[in-house]
Amino acid sequence: MDFRTQDYDYVVVGSGSAGSIVARRLADDVNNKVLLIEAGSSGNSLLQIPSVGVMLQNSVFDWQYRTVPQKNACLALDKKVSLWPMGKILGGTSMLNNMVYVRGHPDDFAKWYKDSCDFNYTKDILPYFEKLEHNGTNKYKCSIMISESPFKSNISDYLLQAGLCLGFPISDGVNSEPEPKLTMKNGQRWTAYHQLAKLKKRNLEVLTNSLVEKVLLRDNFEAYGVRYSHLDEHYQVTASKGVILSAGVIGSPKILMLSGIGPKDHLRKMKITPRIDLPVGDNLQDHVATGADLVLLDSPPNLGVRQMTSYSSFFQYFLSSKGPWTTAGCENVAFFNAEPENVPELQFMILPLGFTSDQGKFLRSLVGIGDSLWNNYFAKINKPSFTVLPVVLHPKSRGTVRLKNKNPKTPPRIDPNYLSDSYDVEILVEGIEMIKSFIDTPPMRRLGARLNNNTFPGCEGHTFDTTPYWECYVRHLTLTSYHPVGTCQLGSVVDYDFQVRGTSKLYVVDGSVLPELPSGNPNGAIMMMAERAADIIKHHCWLSQRKCCATEVFVDQCNCGVN
Template sequence: MTLRVYLFVFKSRGYIHIVNIFNQMSSDGVTKYKYEYIIVGAGTAGQTIAAGLPSKDVLILEAGGYTTSLLDIPILTPILQKSDFDWSYETVPQPNSCLGLRQQRSRWPMGKGYGGSQILNNMIWNVGHHEDYRGWFSPEEDYNYERDILPYFRESEAEHQPTILKHRTKLAEAFMNATKEYGYDDSFKVPHLTQRNGKRWNMAHENHENNLSHHLVLNAFVMHLLFDRTSINRVTGLVYEKNGFEFEILATKGVILSAGAIGTPLILLSSGIGPKKELINTTVTFRKDLPVGHNLQDHVTTGLDLILLNDTLGMRPWEVFTLNSFYQYFVNGDGPLTMNGCEVVGFLNSTNKSKNWDLGFMVLPIGASADAGIHFKQILNIKDNTWSQYFDPLTSQQSVSILPILLHPKSRGQITLKDDVILIDPKYLTHEDDVDLIVTGIRIIEQLIEMPSMRRLGAELNPKPFPGCENYEFASNAYWKCYVRHLTLTAFHPVGTCKMGSSDDQSSVVNREFQVIGIENLFVVDASVMPNLPSGNPNAAVAMLAKKFLSVLLQSHREKPTNYDI
C-alpha cells in the first residue's frame, strides 16, 4: 500500500511540474506600457476586483501560471503544497512553539497561480461572527453589521454560491450527534464549500468562463513600485520580472495590491514603504514610514492524529483512489474525491467574557499518518524522530484529527525584509493565554469523544505520549501545554500585515478607503488589511473586502473623478 501511495504522489508531483514548465514557456506579455489600473495577484480579491472595476483598461499580473482541471479535484489539495503552485514559505525558528517541527519552523503554503490561494485552500466558506468586523470600516462605536458588512457578504456569496460538503464519513454524523448529546445546539455544522459539481471553484474559473477581457500576464513577479519623479508620494506604476527580463508598466488611475498577507508587504517593503528604522538598514530607497509587516496574526491549531477509532472510515489514500471513486467524481460529481479534508466545523465562546467566539474546531477523517510519511510529514515539516516515535506506529490504525483552533490569538508577529529576503515571524504562543485557550479546546474534545455516539466508533485519545512531553503526566494540563508547544500548527490563515484603520492611527498602513496612507494611486485589498482575524476561514472575508473596495472606488469616482496623465 505504501508503494502505491508513493507512486501516486510522485506521478502527481511530476505532472504538476510539467504543467508549470508549459506555463513558463507561454509567451503572454503586455501589449502596451500604460493601463488605467494594474492589479497584482489573481486570487480571490484580485479576480473579484477585476470583474467589478469601472474600466476595461486593466492589467492583471500573477506570479504563477494556470493550473489544470485535474488539480481542481478537492482531495488532491495536499499534493499542491510544496509544488510549483505554492510559494512554500517558512517561518523563522519559533523559540516558544513548533518544537516538534524541523528547525522549529512552520511551513506556510500559499497559492502561486491563477486563482491565488484558492487553488490550494480547503474551500470552506464561513463569514465568521458579526463582532469580528467591528471597527473595520467605521469607528467601533458607529459599527453596524447590517450596514457596514452584510451587504458585501451577500454580494460575494451570490457570486461564489457555496454548497454544503457532499461526501462525509460516519465520523461526521457521530461527532455532530456527540455535540448535541453534550449540550451544544447549533455550534457545530457541516461546512459549505466553494465547489461546483464537486469540483474546486473560484473567481478565476468564473472570470475565465465569462471571458473577462482584461489583460492577464502570468509568471510575472512584481519587484517594486514606481513613483512620480515630481511627487515621491504618488505611485505611477511598477516593475515586474518575467522569464529573466524586467518590464516597467504605468498605471494612470491606480495600482491595486492583492498579493496576500506575505506578498503585499513584500512589495511595499521592497519599494521603500515600511518601518523607517528597519528600511534605512537595507539597500531599498526609503519613502514612507508605515508599520508594514506588523500585526501578523494566524489561526493556530494542534491535534493531528489525536483520536483513534476502532472502525475504518474509508478515507486513507489506498481506499480513496479507486476506479469507483473516479467514476463517482467525473460522472456524478460526488464521492470521496470531492472531500476537502474537513467534514465538521465548530465555533464556541468558551468563557462568555466577550460577545465573540474564541475557539474553533475542525474534524478531519484522517491523520497525518495516513500516507505513511510520504507527503504529510514533509508539508507539515515534522521532525524525523517525532514522526518515527509518534506518527509512524499509527500507519495501520484508523486515526483522525479533531483540531482545536485559536481564533483570536493575543500573540502578534511580524514580517521583515533582510538582505532582500522576507522573514516571517508569527511569534506563536508568546502570550501564555494562547496556550491556555488551546488546552481548553483539547479538554472540550476530551469530553466530546466520551459521548455515546463517539464511543460507538471506539473513539479514544491517542495514548502515546508526544515526544518531548514524556515527563509529564499524560493528559494533565502540564502535558497538554507541552503538547501544544511541540505540535504547533498553522491553520493557513495569516492576516493583518498591512492593517486597515483611520489615517491618524499610527498602527495602520491602509485607510478605510483601502489607500496606503500618504501614498496616492496605491491601494491594498487582501487579507493583509484585516485589523484582526475573522473567526472563520478568511477567504469569505477577502471576497467581502473586494466587494467593499469596489463600492468605495465607485463612490470616489462619482464624487471626484480622477484623470491623471502620466
C-alpha cells in the first residue's frame, strides 16, 4: 500500500506501550481509519524470547540514547554518561524491558490530578487498569496479557524469606505479590503491540522504518498530519481527527520542538521559528538506582551464562515455554517507607545476577562500565554475586531534553541532572543500609551472602561502610532504572485531555505526560493512562472544556465511560 496517498482519521506516532493501546482503541470504531507509524522495524518471533530483551540494547532495535556527562552522578561510568536504551522496533521499549507490571500507589495519581476539581481514583483511574488487564471474559478485549514468571532462580525463595524476616512491605499499595507480574504470555514477551497485531484490524495500518520529523499545523495551530522520512525520502500524511504523539519521553518532546512547540528561546537558538511557547522537555526525571554486585555469595545461583547457553535451556523453551530463557531478569520486588501508610519511597529490585556473571564480556557494556572501573573494582570480585538495586521512587532531581540542532536525525541532548538534589542521595544510602540488614538475616546467611567490601575507586578517601563513603559510592556508581518520564507533563504542556496546550487535534500520550514517577515500574501506569487518553480522544473531549474552579487549568468535563 502506498501510504503517501492516504488520508486518515488519526495518525499515531510510536508503537510502544501507549501508542499501541491508543491506536487499537481508536481502531475499535470501524469508522475510524488509523495509521500507526514506527521509526523501527518489525523484528521477529525470536525477539519475543524474554531473555533476549537485554541483548537488544546497543543494537539496531535500540535508539542508543546517551545522556550528557553528569556533574553530580555517574562519576565512575565511562565519560560520566548514563546509557539510556529505548526500543526502536514495533512494541517500543517494552521489547527491551524487564516486563515488570505494577500499578503504583493510588496516591500517585492524585498528585498528577491535583489541579482537577473532582478527581477520584476509583472513578478516574481504577476502571482503566481493569480495562487494561485480562479480566477472564474475552482475553482480546484487554490491551495486555499479564502472568507470573515460568522460571525463578534457586535463590528466589531465600530472598523472600529474608524479606519476611525484616518485615519488608511487598505491596505497591495495590498488589501484594513479591514476585512481580509480567507482561508475558505462554513464556513469551507479550507487548501491547502484540495484542494489537493479534486482532488484525482492517481499518488500522502500520508503517515501519519511518521517522516522523514534525507535526503539520495550520495557522490556527490545528494539527492536520505529520511529515516523515522513509528510506531518505520525505512524505506526509493527513489526519482529519487527530495526531497522537506516542514517541516516548525523548521522541515526543523532540517532535514537538521540531514543530515549533517548546521553549521559545531554545527554539530560536536552534533556528526554529517558535509557534507556541511551552516548557516542552522540562521536568525530566528517572528512577535512579545503585548497588551493582554489592552482595556476594559462596555459591552461584542456577542462572548464569552456562545455564543460558545449555542445550537443556534451549529444549525447555522451545518444547514447553519454560526454563531460564523465560527469565525476566527481575525476580522479586519490595517497597518500603518509614511510614507504612504513606506512598513508598524506596523500591528494591532483586536480580539473581551481577554484572560480573559473564566475566565482563557483555553486561558491563550496557551500563557504561569502562576498562578502568572494570579492572580496578569489578574484576577483583572473586565470588558469585547478585544484585539488590535500591531505587528512589520519587526523586527530586529534575533534568531536561533539548535539541542539539534542527536535524530530525540528530539525537537530542539529554540531561537527567542525576543526584542534583541531596534527597535522592539520602534515599539511596538508606537503601544500602537496608541491604546490609537484608543480608544479615538467617536465610541469607545460609546462602553465604556478604557485603562486597572492596573499596570503590574514587572513594578511597572515605572510611569504608560510613555514610560519607556510601554517599561517594552512589555518586560514582549511579544507575538508571530505565524509567524516565515527565517531559510533556500534564497540566503544563498538555491539558488533562492530553491535548497540547494552544493547539487542537494534537495530543501526547506516553510516559512523557506523567508529571511525577509512580511508585514502581511505570509501564503499567503508562498503559493505564493510554487507555484513559484513548477514551477521551475518541469522544472528542476537546469540545467540552471549562476552567476548573478558580484556577487557570483546563480540565475535561466529558463523561467518557469505559467501553
